[in-house]
Each structure stands twice: as C-alpha cells, then as structure tokens.
Amino acid sequence: MSVSTAPGSATRRSSARAGAAPWSAARTLLAVVAHRLRVHRRAPLVWGGALGAMGALMAAIWPSIEDSMDELMRSYPQALKEAFNIATLDSVEAYIDAEMLSLIVPLAVAFLAVRIVAQAISSAEERGHLDTLLALPLLRSLLAAGAFAVSAVVVAATLAVMTLLTWIAGLAAGADPSLVVLARGTANVWPLSMFFAGLAVLAAGRLHRAASVTAVATGTLIAMYVLDLVGRVSAPMEPVRWASAFRYYGSAVRDGIDPLAFAGLTAAGVALGLLGAWLLERRDIA
C-alpha cells in the first residue's frame, strides 16, 4: 500500500538543517579506540599480572634450579625438545622461553586478542548494543578496525606488564635476566596475537554470536598449534607447517625477532581483519 498524504501537523520545516559535520574517519576511529580502551583498561593488569606472576615465579626459581638444567635437558626426549623448540636451558631467559613463551603465553594472549574483538562486535550485537552504536554516523568497518586496534594495544600492554613483572622478579631473585632479551621474546607474541585478532574479525564478519566467533578463532588457534607441533616431530608432516601461524613464530629469545615473520604475521592479521570488516559491512545485524 502506498500512501503519500500530507501530514496534518501545523508546524512545518521549510529546509533541512545541516547535520553535524562528520568527523574524519581517523578521528572517529580514535574515538572508538579510546572508548574501547576505557572498557578494557583493567585487562593488561589482570592478564599481564597473571602471566607476569607465572613469569616471576619462573625467574625467581631459576637460581635454585640453574645447576640441574644440564641433567634436565639430557632427560628430555629429543622429540619433546623439538616439539617445544627447546635448544638449551642455559639462561633464565631460555628457561622462561621454554616454559612460557612456547605455549602458555601465545595461547593465552592470542585468546585475549580474540576475546576483545568478539566482545566489541559479536557480543555487542547479541546484547543489542550495535543497534545503538550503528545508528550513529559510524561505519561498521571502523568499528571492526577499532576492535582490532584495541586488541593490538591491550595485547602490547599485557605483554609489557608480563615482561616487567618477570624481569623485576628475576632481578630480585638474583637471576639477572636481560630486559632486552625478555622483551624480544614477549614482543614476538604480538604479531601472532594480531593474526588471531584478524581471524576473529573475519569470523565476526560472518557470524552473529560471540561464542561462535570465539570458537572459530580459538579452535583455529589450537588447531594451528597442534599442526605446527605435529610438523615439528613428524617429518612427513613437516611440509604442512606452512599453514600454521606458529610456523612463523619461532623463538625470539634464542634467535631474535625475524622481521619478515613479524611483519608477515601482522600483515596477515590486518588482511584478515580487512576482509572481516568488508563482510561486516555487507551483512545484516541480528
């Protein structure tokens, strides 16, 4: 039915008022990032504190176990050492690398990155927040970019807190860890996390539920970890390691940061995020 009768209202506007001047996309993105950072302001302390406490424990016990490391290394099966990328345990940094940076920290921090993205997009969608947010002059792609950027900042801050706590505890215990080497090791976790943050944006570009987005991204995280692990210990499976983000993670404590891998993982994360933002622009908000 088509109806176009004139309204009965007595008051009429003769001209449209100019709308609020739209900010540039960069300023809007900055506002979104600042807003989400306020929401996640405690995350670096909570997550970095927890991981830092573990790192601090490792650093603190190092002086008391240092002398038994050669014997411990000899007791490890070769396959185990290859699986966890353990070459030597001759320093507190190498010990923390083997105990934390090879498994716990990358998985935990990547999960944090995924969670931040899922909360900003999918959880907000489930709770009806996007109905309010997207009625503002705000592009969905900026919302997605903001979520990705916030995860980048929060992950970096979390890793910094963890590094500092570990370093301070090591100093206090007399282990004398190198801040540069420790920071190198934890900084290497950042591009890996960004890859999975990008994957979470991609998932949120298609899926409406936060649980689904988290499941897809963390499921891929674990699957890639297992794929890399299997590829390390099984020669026939070694060629498929290229498909795992962990293949490009390595050990920055031992070998330094591989700039190509660092940039490649970050770029892959950004590319996945861009694809997710593109998809988000094109789908319905549930």
Place this chain on the structure above:
Amino acid sequence: MPAVIETDELTKRYGRARGIEDVSMRVEAGEVFGFLGPNGAGKTTTIRTLLDLLHPTSGRARLFGLDSHDDRLAAHARLGNLPGDFAYDERLTGREILTFFAEVRGMDGLGRAGALAERFQADLDRPLGSLSRGNRQKIGLIQAAFHDPELLLLDEPTTGLDPLMQEEFLAFLGDERERGRTVFLSSHDLDEVERICDRVGIIRDGRLVAVEEVAEITHRAYRRVELEFAAPVDPEEFARIPGVRDLRADGTRLTFRASGDLDPVIKAAARHTVTDIELIHPTLEEVFLTYYAGGEPEADGSA
C-alpha cells in the same frame, strides 16, 4: 523538499520467513508519525531497515532524501534512534556513553544532555547496570535526542517509564514537534499514539495496511449511535440504511454502528420524536483492533 522518511516497496525477508513486505510510506518534516502494530508485525524490522542494520531484500528507503545504505553516515548524523530495548555496556555511566557518542558525532560538548537529564530526572553518573529499566530507558531517550536531531526514531520509547515520566515524554515530543522536528514513533500503546501523533501507519503481518491522520482514522471509521425515542420505532427502518450494522432494539432505544454518511440516519431519526441521541467515535484502539480482527474498518472512503 524531500520527505524525511520515504520508503518505496521496502521488503525484508529472513529466508522464507516474513519480515516486511512492500512497505511504501512518506513521513514529512515536522510530523509526529505513529507506527502501530503488535509484536512481530514488522515495526522493528522497518526501523532497523531504515537504519541500514538490515539490508532490504528489495525496495529502497530514503532518509532526508538520502539513500539509507549509500548515504547512511550523512543520514545518521541527522537522526537520533532509541532501540526497542535500549542496552549498552553496563559498566559505563550515562555520561561516559554520551561522551563517546558526542565524540563520534563530532560534538564539542554534550549538547542538551544536561537539560534532558534534568527534564527526565535521569542520573548520568551511575553505571547503566545499576539503573532500573525505566532509568536506563531515560538514558536511552537522552542519547537519542541530546544532539538535537532533525528526526527521532523511537521504538517503544515509553517502555518501563512510570506514568508521570510518560506524560513528560509525550510533552517532550510535543515540544519537538513545535520546534519542527520529525518523530517516527513505533508503539503499541494506542493511547499515547492517539494523543501525540499527527498520522499513524498500521502494520499487519509485515504489510502496511493503512496510513492516515489520527483524527481522520477515528472519525472516518464507524460510530456507535444510541437513539432514544419517545415511543418504540420499527428497527427495520434503520436497518435498511447503508452502513448500519449490529442494530439492536430495546423498547424505545436503538443502538447500532454506522459508517459513512450519517445524513440518512439523522433524517430517519427526525421522522420520530427523539428524546436523546449519542454519537460515539471509536478510540484508536477500537479501530486498531478492527484492523487486526480482519481487515479495514467499515468506512466511507478509501484508506
């Protein structure tokens, strides 16, 4: 001048499920437009499609003459929206939410948020999660209107508000109309729609079945007629009149529904000694229920 809201055969389907079908309407500047329908009729789907939260299956929508998808940023800068169930991060206070929204809107301050908070007695400094539903709704109203938008899209806005605050809200809408603002009010509260709206659109099963001025729709529909005569009259005399239905005779009293031209009824009554006469226009609610009972109400013209 383009209409503030214009839809052209706007259709949204969810797979095989119905959303809205061929909704075409115009809402002009300065108008308070009521959008009526029960839950599930398509009110919220229409608003969410206007806001580009849902992409139409076919048809198009324009806001201020701007395409609701291609030009949505420009359109959204000029409107305020209150979703049916306003929700936002419960850890944040109303002021924090408004500050963020103001930044996205490119505002220097919080506009008229303070004045609106005072008018609606809203507390902007408590976390949203600690507020009652009604007080959260007040924050929702303020975020929809604090930047003084040209168009207010309101989906069930008085949900959770106490009667006094509902009155204040209706007064606010009246003030907005006086200032030339346009309001699109989705509601199933017929009383508030009848009191504040200039026109109403009635949506049923996803289809817009009527758009009319409130006064017109209630006057043009049937009227209940009660006639009291000095002596009993033959009811057949009235039953033969076109538009007369549900006629009942009780001694000297006749009651019936009459739609269309009342002149034959008055002339028939004038042939007798009338001691009392009562004409009752139906409320919007009665008209609305008639639409939902099975089509348009009996009327004398096209809807």
